[in-house]
Amino acid sequence: MTETVLRTGAEKRRFTLDMRALSPFIALIVLMIAGALVNPDFLTASNLLNVVTRSAFIAIIAVGATFVIASGGLDLSVGSMAALTAGIMILTLNHLGGSDMGTLALGMLAAIGLSAACGLANGLIVTFGRIEPFIVTLGTMGIYRSLVIWLAAGGTITMRNFELRELYRPVYFGSILGVPVPIIAFLLVAAIGALILYRTAFGRHVIALGSNEDVARYSGVPIWRVRTLTYIIQGICVGIAVLVYVPRLGSATPTTGLLWELQAITAVVIGGTALKGGVGRVWGTVVGAVILEIVANIMVLSNFVSEFLVGAVQGAIIIVAMLVQRSVHRGR
């Protein structure tokens, strides 16, 4: 008897969990239907591919943010970090001057190295300085942003070598078996992220740290190392996003990545990760990023929203989508 009771209990729990994880997908479907009603062009393959491709930067960055937020941290510096990394990467490419794969590989290495170092800096200051991550990353946000403005002298950092640009261009505009490269990139990043978060001891430590730091410490979780690592992962994700971003316009300006941090955090929260930590949903995050981009897309495709009101309608749609999502799992 007791055995059956236990089993139904477990089954029930698993079922509710599934609904929670599914709800961002349900919000996505609702939005897709809304989009199709607004403008039939919405559902064309080219439009949908454009939108999903565009969401790649935020999606990749948000996968990293999922780790940071799930562990109870926050990183506001990702937008500035992306701009700085893009700037340094382009300057490196210009400095090397070649137009071959080797040059490109070195530039990419510089980008990933720098962004990982930026993440490490954030992590070390948060852990060893024992300062609120909000303050630390607000500070580094200003630092990284100013550095890129200084490097660009307020202007634009542009890839000078035309041949190299053409060589690199397919990383944003190309596709493999009909799927644009950025989409493949963010699916890969999400898959690896999900693997780390759900299937490794480190992933479980991240969640433990986010739910209750004291309990995690008493259970022997290496708090400092885990926390610093989440910021490094965030940094590497920013680096990967930059690798996909640079070939699009081949330049970095002081406005590159402006407000990306807010979009990344929004994507993470829409995806079902708790802002207070303790829960992390990588696939939900990716869907959250796509949802944000779809909402913007629907606004431009619609004929009845004045350009002055786009922001208001966009905000309302995001709130309604979240309400739909909540009512779905409250109903279960």
Place this chain on the structure above:
Amino acid sequence: MKATAWKIAIAAGLMAGVATGAIAQQKNVTIGVSIPAATHGWTGGAVYHAQETAKELEKAHPGLKVIVKTSPDGASQANALDDLTAQKIDALVVLPFNSDELTNPVREVKKKGVLITVIDRGLKDPTIQDIYVAGDNPGFGRIAGKYFADTLKQGNIVVLRGIPTVLDDERVTNFEKAIEGSGVKIIDKQYANWNRDDAFKVMQDFLSKHPKIDAVWAADDDMALGVLEAIRQAKREDIKFVVGGAGMKEMVKRVMDGDKMIPVNVTYPPALVATAMHVTAASFYTNAPMRGTFVLNAQLITKDNAKDHYFPNSPF
């Protein structure tokens, strides 16, 4: 006789002095220049031109000292004005961050008997300024609009707007007025924040939404670059040309090289800072009257005059 010879020699010396500017040695003047720090392309250009002009003017008028200060926001600009006043300036050239915050600080400087030159964004109280130098935003829209009406004559265009501001509004309403009555029709317009990435996205969506677009008014060179990349990706042949604006050097170069997609550009030169500095210096070193309002025309840059607007060393 000897005295007359001396007088002649002195007079000759003075004449030569006028020619080389050596006469200015008798006149020590300090001009303070307060402008926003380089936070985007246009202000980057403004800072570049301010620094270049400071060097030029100091060379042309010995005894003249030009102090250039850049500030990242309105509050620090007010502090910068205090610092400049402390250095006993005779004239202030100021490009205010915004009208509201800086009207009073500039009035305080004025009370010390300093000549005030205001650039671009006016103050709340125009009686403070002695000299006012501004770009022409309505003209910026009008000239672009006229080009569309004259060149395209007939067709559907899309418009990308900047950041919702008075300035953006003046440009767009005058653009609309200029194409009124012609066969050119705006089928869509959307804000893209003077940002390359936003312009890229908006243009991608415009291209999905409208099967035929004849031309694009991007109203800004950063936005024009994003638009061009979106068009290239979509491999669309229907768009005849894209018009940006503000005279970014890369875009002026393309006009100069005769790029079919970028036939013209409209100026809104960051070098208007340089104009203001020259006018201010001239009011000390010449007898020509300088006080008043100077509005720099928005100019159409075409293949023929592009080289006059091309500054390869400027960051913008």
